[in-house]
Amino acid sequence: MIVAIQKIGKYFSLLKQVFSKPENSSVYFKKVVDEMVNLGVNSLAIVSIISLFMGAVVTIQTGLQLNNPFIPKYLIGYATRESLILEFSPTMIALILAGKVGSSIASEIGTMRVSEQIDALEIMGINSSAFIIQPKIIASVFFFPFLVVLSMGIGMFGGYLAATLGGIISKAEFLYGLSYWFEPYYIFYALVKTVFFAFAISSISSYFGYYTKGGALAVGRSSTKAVVYSSIVVLIINFIITQLMLS
Amino acid sequence: MIEIKNINKSFGSNHVLKDVSFNFEAGKTNLIIGASGSGKTTLIKCMVGLHQQDSGSISFDGRDFILLDKKEQRVLRQDIGMLFQGGALFDYLTVKQNISFGLDMFTTMSQKEKDDRIAFCLNRVNLSNANNLYPSELSGGMIKRVAIARAIALKPKYLFCDEPNSGLDPQTAIIIDNLIQEITQEYNITTVVNTHDMNSVMEIGDNIAFISEGELAWSGDKKSIMSSDCQVLNDFVFASQLFKKLKQ
Numbered sequence A: 001m002i003v004a005i006q007k008i009g010k011y012f013s014l015l016k017q018v019f020s021k022p023e024n025s026s027v028y029f030k031k032v033v034d035e036m037v038n039l040g041v042n043s044l045a046i047v048s049i050i051s052l053f054m055g056a057v058v059t060i061q062t063g064l065q066l067n068n069p070f071i072p073k074y075l076i077g078y079a080t081r082e083s084l085i086l087e088f089s090p091t092m093i094a095l096i097l098a099g100k101v102g103s104s105i106a107s108e109i110g111t112m113r114v115s116e117q118i119d120a121l122e123i124m125g126i127n128s129s130a131f132i133i134q135p136k137i138i139a140s141v142f143f144f145p146f147l148v149v150l151s152m153g154i155g156m157f158g159g160y161l162a163a164t165l166g167g168i169i170s171k172a173e174f175l176y177g178l179s180y181w182f183e184p185y186y187i188f189y190a191l192v193k194t195v196f197f198a199f200a201i202s203s204i205s206s207y208f209g210y211y212t213k214g215g216a217l218a219v220g221r222s223s224t225k226a227v228v229y230s231s232i233v234v235l236i237i238n239f240i241i242t243q244l245m246l247s
Numbered sequence B: 001m002i003e004i005k006n007i008n009k010s011f012g013s014n015h016v017l018k019d020v021s022f023n024f025e026a027g028k029t030n031l032i033i034g035a036s037g038s039g040k041t042t043l044i045k046c047m048v049g050l051h052q053q054d055s056g057s058i059s060f061d062g063r064d065f066i067l068l069d070k071k072e073q074r075v076l077r078q079d080i081g082m083l084f085q086g087g088a089l090f091d092y093l094t095v096k097q098n099i100s101f102g103l104d105m106f107t108t109m110s111q112k113e114k115d116d117r118i119a120f121c122l123n124r125v126n127l128s129n130a131n132n133l134y135p136s137e138l139s140g141g142m143i144k145r146v147a148i149a150r151a152i153a154l155k156p157k158y159l160f161c162d163e164p165n166s167g168l169d170p171q172t173a174i175i176i177d178n179l180i181q182e183i184t185q186e187y188n189i190t191t192v193v194n195t196h197d198m199n200s201v202m203e204i205g206d207n208i209a210f211i212s213e214g215e216l217a218w219s220g221d222k223k224s225i226m227s228s229d230c231q232v233l234n235d236f237v238f239a240s241q242l243f244k245k246l247k248q
Helices: A002-018 A025-065 A075-114 A117-123 A128-165 A171-179 A184-210 A216-246 B040-048 B070-077 B095-106 B111-124 B140-152 B170-187 B198-204 B231-237 B241-247
Strands: B002-011 B014-024 B029-033 B055-060 B080-083 B158-162 B190-195 B207-212 B215-220
Touching (some): A002 A128, A025 A075, A025 A128, A075 A117, A075 A128, A075 A184, A117 A128, A117 B080, A128 A184, A184 A216, B002 B040, B014 B040, B014 B055, B014 B207, B029 B040, B029 B170, B040 B158, B040 B190, B095 B140, B111 B140, B158 B170, B170 B190, B170 B198, B207 B231, B215 B231
Parallel strands (some): B014 B215, B029 B190, B029 B207, B080 B158, B158 B190
Antiparallel strands (some): B002 B014, B207 B215
8 A cells, every 4th residue: 555655656656757858849749749649640540440340330239229119210310429429438448558558658768777777868858758758748638538539530421331230220210319419519629639639648657668677678578567547547537537527 | 086985875774875075186087896785886876966875075176065055066066977777868859869968958059059069979988970860779789978068068077977887898898998088088077977897997987985784995006906915905906707716
């Protein structure tokens, strides 16, 4: 318990260092852009593929559950939309990104630690934690919401394909369901969740990478811990924000 | 000049440095020598601020590192260049970008001035054609030379080298040693080299501190090391048959 509290304290102490004033804003800005490409743009393919199939599966399963003549068929489109916006796109994509981006961040920073690149930054007089971690957090917080919006769109398209090609419902019914009783607040809720998820994934993974001790094996361990802890925190944040914003 | 006084450092119950005091002189290649595990790397890490000593002072031309606030320490660190054992080049940057890194962060030089400085540094370490290579494409000796070029790009007053010859063949090791000595003399830098390579000691040892079990056991230069009557130093220096024969 005491160790856990110490680690949480160390995490917040690292965050304090991370959000200090940059030595050179233009260099940091370039790093943020690089990280957006590295962490965000490079995740477009995996997010698209997962979202397409996720939307298709949600539609098929909803179709199976709503197989009752008294329930209008367009509700399949409606349920697909709501499931994707409220839960599947933000949370599922966050968990996927915790695996892909989280392990990438932890192993990159961990390798920098064991190969003394972080020491080299410190000796040059650079705040290494701010220089390495701050651009990753900023890039994640700004880019993950775009990924989630994209995931929602592609997920609905996947649902549309499954519904129409699989003969579950007609094209018109599915599209009517997608636009039926739309609540823009749910998009806001999903994006707020995503911002918190992005912060948690990037900062927790950076923490485990930054405090890597040892060699290659330790980098692997940091990477695994980053994914496990980021995923757990994503689920906890999901619960708290849902309780605060929807209940 | 770097002056260290009564440096003590422990890790838990392991007392690694015991009251170490020494003066590292400007314009000279100052060597810290000793067996593996004697505390050399801990001492150099205390000097550059990567470890904080438990007691004692480290003063860079009169500026006591520990008494400076964080901002002043960062400014002082801009006067420090360091060559790490493994080079510690940023592996996502090319050779040119590695050398340009400090210039981008801390200077207001124009691109032309930066390019000139990079070309000068690379030329100085005989690597004029390596601009666009990544560290993974370089040999061990080239990595060390790029690391030296990066360390001198900001015209440091103090240069620290941690085991600069480790993993290098004897010929390349001598090239690196000579390069470090030439740079030290040309720019009047206070250079501190941490090594256990006796060839380096005999090549460039202007001012030598011998550390044994965390204590300063002997100090002198490369000439006096051969005639020293310090037993622990002799056990270290004349461990090989070659040096035993040389002494005889």
